[in-house]
Amino acid sequence: MYTAAPDDKVALRLQRALTGSYAFTRELGGGGMSRVFEARETSLGRTVVIKVVSAEVAAGVDADRFRREIQVAATLRHPHIVPLLSAGEADGILYYTMPFINGESLQQRLHQTGPLPVSEVVHLAEEVADALDHAHRHGVVHRDIKPANILLEDEHAIVADFGIARAVRQAAGHGQTMLTATGLVLGTPHYMSPEQGGGDELDGRTDIYSLGCVMHEMLAGSPPFEGHTAQQIILQHFVKDPPPIPRDDVPEALRQVLARALAKDPNQRYASAAEMRNDLRSLETRHLPPSRPATLTTRELGSSARTPTPSMPTSGPIDSLAVLPFDSPAAGTDDEYLADGITESILNKLTRVSGLRVVPRSVVFRYKRREIDIPVVAGELRVRALVTGRVRQRGQTLHVSAELTDALNEAQLWGDRISRSAEDIFAVQEEMAAEIVKSLRLRLSAEEKQELMRRYTEDSVAYRAYLRGRYQWNKRTRDGFLRAIGHFQEAIDRDPSYALAYAGLGDAYNVLGYYNYLPPRESYPKAKAAAMRALDIDEALAQAHASLGYTRLFYDWDFRGAEASFRRAIELDPTYASAHQWYAWCLLVMRRMDEMIETMRTALQLDPLSLIINAHMGYALFWAGRFDEALEQLARTQALDPEFALTYWPLGAVYVWQQRTDEAIAAFQRLVQLTGDTIGMGYLGITAGIFGRPEVTRDVLRRLEAAAKERYVSPLDRALGHAGLGEVEETFRWIEKAMDERVSDLVRLRVLPWPAAVREDPRFEEVARRIGLGAA
Structure with missing residues (x-):
């Protein structure tokens, strides 16, 4: 008879809980996600193995769902598969049983x-x-x-252990974060x-x-x-x-x-x-x-051999790398935006080289101002080599140093220190990109060589203004977008033929309109004009086509035109993740769900740590009715950054459709809290209303009215709030106002959680028809 040690709380609790069903004989060991015991099943007199899911894993697992999921594996019957006999929970401890195999x-x-x-x-x-x-x-x-x-x-x-990993994963829900981490x-x-x-x-x-x-x-x-x-x-x-x-x-x-x-x-x-x-x-x-x-x-x-040497031999040509953020003396300085801009420029140039996988910006910039352990970071990013560097400017002299390191043996493949006039910033970037390609022994086509040396402007002052604009844009805040517009305009004023600056301007106005930071009728026409001007200058600029597609989708409601723009952008630059992401939205509106999922998945593969793309992947799965997969995806997004507000938007949407009242309301409250703005208030209002919390909805409407005295507030948010209170006439009054103002979210009219009284009103289908959403 097995006797647990007095301080072995898990074994003692399990033995007490299973007394009468199993007589524990000995502990066999275990590891990973379980401890393993041999026991005698008293009812049948047979020897079995009891495996205990470790406490850290069980904390993130729903026990009932674990049992349901494990039933799938329990149906397997094969001479070379150990069958699962049972699964359960005993005093909060998850376990499963299998026959005892008399062998090693x-x-x-x-x-x-x-x-x-x-x-x-x-x-x-x-x-x-x-x-x-x-x-x-x-x-x-x-x-x-x-x-x-x-x-x-x-x-x-x-x-x-067939099916155990799957059962734990499927039953984890939001425990997926912890499971992956361990x-x-x-x-x-x-x-x-x-x-x-x-x-x-x-x-x-x-x-x-x-x-x-x-x-x-x-x-x-x-x-x-x-x-x-x-x-x-x-x-x-x-x-x-x-x-x-x-x-x-x-x-x-x-x-x-x-x-x-x-x-x-x-x-x-x-x-x-x-x-x-x-x-x-x-x-x-x-x-x-x-x-x-x-x-x-x-x-x-x-x-x-079991003990590897610190220097591992290289194997084959290097075909993957990451350009880590170049170091600068301090945050918020001119050196910082220069360092970020040079990093992004080299990264973008190398992305154009066929046969070389380059980690996208959103992924590598998570390593900004972090201590870098070359093998560890390369392993996390799944690359063979890393580019690191430093940027300093002293007066009119630019000092840049960079190194290319093979992660397998930490050998430096190339390194250089360059001191040039600040006016020579283009040449510095081109030389470094060319030296990296040369060190990797990659053969470039004539077109790739041309792309490596491509400049969108010859004016270094305009280029620096553009870099400041992108620096502000990448903060992804209302203030950052507004500041970015000023810098992009400064670049355009210096060089009116700077197509990339026009594309940046279009992107900034698009996002300001989409999130209702500015009235749509003010922001979107400016976005469209900027994108069209960029294409007049350079028809082959993928960013401009994608920016134009965004305006066509969310403002013009020209879905076929938007599709054409996105497809052209992807044709010109298949690695442009945002083009795939926005195209997926377009496919949603046209109700081509399978294509939407695949397109959003492509965006995620191109930019796997982009918070917005990860959140939108969860949204895409939700719209496709794949709620469990959506929750898994959103758990992964939370693991990347639990403070990223827009994760809670699709999370709340899933909970609404699953009738998980408290969780839905909490998700939208978290969204509003994190944005510190009116974003998400309409969703909070309608959710609280339809789930019997009208006091929350009325508070939302009061806050929206107060906010409208100071800044633009989307009429659709008010329509959603009134719908939550069952006020159909007020709902349609505000929907009409949203139509007049071309509010972006109207393209999602059909997937919003409208109550039956609104959906069944003839005016609902009329609004959908005017937007171009087609028949229900």
């Missing part, structure tokens, strides 16, 4: 014997692949294939596919990659990649080729199976576990000799 794990076997005979590797891998095939065909991806989860009984492989959902770094390490959507091919890592370890005695930290290991999955197996008894056909399973690109791997199983089965039927487990020396192991 593959991890224990490898620890005891080292590398396995080739025939045994093929045999075990074929059985695991067969188990994966069965699970994948039933919609279950394991997500954590590793030696510890492969049990050996009578020389056969049996895979444990690495429990991500898997185990040594066996993690590149897409899993990057937090991308997963399918069965991630398990195929993990099985490839396990096969490598069975053959070589260690996983393909090692490192001192999880980040170092994950980085190698992205950028480094697996080391060759240093054994002469491994047939070429098996090496090919391994290479295909370990392809970085999921599309280059086996399309299914069945296909991989068949190849392994074909190998097994060739009567592979039961060769002895090879004894490998440290010299033979090379980079597979």
Whole structure:
């Protein structure tokens, strides 16, 4: 009989709660997300394993949903899958049970014997692949294939913990933030596919990659990649080729199976576990000799040795990098906007180089004024190399230094210190971009060389004004947008042919109109004029086409024209994430939901840490009716920045449709609190009203009326408030005023939470028709 230590609160609570159902025999160990106990199930007299979900994970998991989700995996029945018997909660502790397997794990076997005979590797891998095939065909991806989860009984492989990672993830809700942070959902770094390490959507091919890592370890005695930290290991999955197996008894056909399973690109791997199983089965039927487990020396192991050297060998050409924010002496100085501008300029130039993946601005600028550990940051950003630098200006002399570093071995590939006249800022940026490309040994086409040297203005004063404008724009505040307009206009006054400055001006006026910082009839026409002027100067400027599309969508209500503008912008610059993001809005209005999701997903892939794109991805999933996925996405957005106000807009919308009253009201209250403005007040008003909190709605209407005496307030916010109180006539009076003022949010008329009395009024469909939204 197992007796828990007096200070082991988890074991004591679990034993007390399960007394009568299970008699605990011993603790078997555990790790990651669980502790493991052997017990006797008293009702059936059988020996089982009880796995306890750790407290830090259980705190973010809904127990009822965990049980429901685990039922999916419990339906799996296969000779090489350990079945799940039950799942539950006992005194606040989540647990699940499975049969006791009388055997060791593959991890224990490898620890005891080292590398396995080739025939045994093929045999075990074929059985695991067969188990994966069965699970994948039933919609279950394991997500954590590793030696510890492969049990050996009578020389056969049996895979444990199928569906557990998925059940925890699905049941987490907003605990997703914590789960990702602890690495429990991500898997185990040594066996993690590149897409899993990057937090991308997963399918069965991630398990195929993990099985490839396990096969490598069975053959070589260690996983393909090692490192001192999880980040170092994950980085190698992205950028480094697996080391060759240093054994002469491994047939070429098996090496090919391994290479295909370990392809970085999921599309280059086996399309299914069945296909991989068949190849392994074909190998097994060739009567592979039961060769002895090879004894490998440290010299033979090379980079597979357990203790990696600080300097890792490079592998193949460098095809991914991040340009980190150049350092400047102090925040708020001219040096800072210059440093930011030079960083962004070099980044944009390198983005144009085919075959080179460059991390977008919104991602790298999170590292501004942070201590940089090269391997750690490269691992977080999934890149092979980093560009770092410093900017100082003394009088009329500009001092810029920069370095290009290979993250695998921290070797400096290029570095330079440049001191030039401040007038030569263009040449400084061009030289650095060219030297970086040269150091990476990339071959440029004639067009790419031209893009690398492209200047939108020859006037350095105009350029500096433009950089100040972008610096203010990137603050993404009302004051920042207004200041940006002044700087963009200053740049235009210096150089009336500066197309990029006109595009910036258009973007600023668009956003001021969209968020009702300025009346739409004041801001949008100015945005359109600026975008049109930019295109008169340079028809091939993607930013200007996207800016024009924005105005056509939210002000002109010319949805076909907006689509044409966005498509042209994407054609000119497929890497421009905002163009994809705004195009997704356009597709929503035209009710092309599948295209909307894919387009927003593309925007997110291009700019994965953009807060606004992450929040809008959640909105897109909400509009498509995929509420659970929307909540997961919004939890990820909150993990990036819990203070980002616009996350709470779609979050509140999901809660409204799920009838989660208190949470919906709290989300919109948080939105209003964080913006410190009228943004979101209308949504708070209608939500509180329809959920029986009219006092909150009346307070919202009073605050909107008071605010309107000082600044522009959207009539649609008042319409929403009156709708929450059931005041239909007042609702339509304010909707008509919103129509007259061309309020942006009217394009979302159909997805707003109007009560039935408003939706069923004939005037509602008439308004939709006038906007161009088509029949219901």
